[in-house]
Amino acid sequence: MSCKFQLLVVCSDVCRGRVSFLLSRPRPSVLLRALSYGPKISRSLQESYRLLQLPDNGNSTPAQVRESYLRLAKLYHPDSGTATADAVLFARVEEAYRAVLAHQSHAKKHGKAKEEEDDDKSKGMAPQHRHYLSYEGVGSGTPSQRERQYRQFRVDRAAEQVLDYRQREHERAAAAEGALVERDMRQRSHKIKITQAVERLVEDLIQESMARGDFRNLSGAGKPLSKFQHNPYADPMTHNLNRILIDNGYQPPWIVTQRDIRESITRIRDRLLDGRARLGDPMKPTEHAQWEQLCLSVGEEFVKLNKMVDNFNLIVPMLNMQIVHFSLAREMERAEKYDRQHRQDQDKERERERERRKEGRKRANATLRQKNTKRGLMSWIQTFLR
Secondary structure, eight states: OHHHHHHHHHHHHHHHHHHHHHHHSOOOOHHHHHHHHSOOOOHHHHHHHHHTTSOTTSOOOHHHHHHHHHHHHHHHOTTSOSTTOOHHHHHHHHHHHHHHHHHHHHHHHHHHHHHHHHHHHTTTTSOGGGOOOOGGGOOOSSHHHHHHHHHHHHHHHHHHHHHHHHHHHHHHHHHHHHHHHHHHHHHHHHHHHHHHHHHHHHHHHHHHHHHHTTTTTOTTTTSOOOOOOSOTTSOHHHHHHHHHHHHTTOOOHHHHHHHHHHHHHHHHHHHHHHHHHTSOSSOOHHHHHHHHHHHHHHHHHHHHHHHHHHHHHHHOSOGGGOOOOOOHHHHHHHHHHHHHHHHHHHHHHHHHHHHHHHHHHHHHHHHHHHHHHHHHHHHHHHHHHO
């Protein structure tokens, strides 16, 4: 009985020793366990590693991946100017680089999750000095070594973000340039449509005139048309067609109205300038009353002119050719300003003329004085010789 009890005590001591040994044994590396039991790399990902000239087992560090990508980008970038530049190959390298970065990021997250799970399982079993900082799951070794590795990782990640930002800005600039080109194409096509519509209208009018027989009894029938001498760079055929249309009474109403507006405003401005030039500066009370009477009479013409402007704006074919109303106060101010400037120019001209006359008198007096000096010297010499 005593022998059996001693045997049980020994077995319990052995089991207790085995348990203490298991508790004190250091746990294996979580990263190695994650790599050994992690999912296998797919063929497309292996092809991406081979395209970046890296081992296809997925053990490359982010620094090695970035160094390989920059080296290949310098070789195959279309703007590098080297003989090996290839846009298609550069695009493939960039896609492979993004795929590798995504795989490494996923592997880091997976390893971090495994490590947190193992830490939760072994919490209270490992001593306090074995709990290292996470550093986003980057690095290995002592805390100081992991901190240095994490700093380098942040530098590499910042450089990658800068590279991505520059690429997005380049793509955005290219898209904006494409939008500008598209807008120019739309404007050019709109102008072409307008030109074609005018040409069709002119051709229809010519055909109608020919059908009515308007071209049968022309004075210059059978003779060559005279060229357009006013502008040698204009197309003679276009000028002759326009002249034929004008001679046959074809003028768009908005062109006639625009010409009337231009002639009317020119006539009113000349009238204001002539009336202001007859008055003094500053004006006397009687002259001021005459100026007001002239402005009132011109105001009635401005009312008619603005009605003509309204009719023109209704029939003009393009919005950018519309005209704003004319203001009597603005035209009066313009006439007074022009008259004041004209009077100042006249005063300056009189002052310059006065200065020129004064300089002429000075030169004449100097010449006369020099002649008198020479004459007196000659008479003295003759007297001395006698």
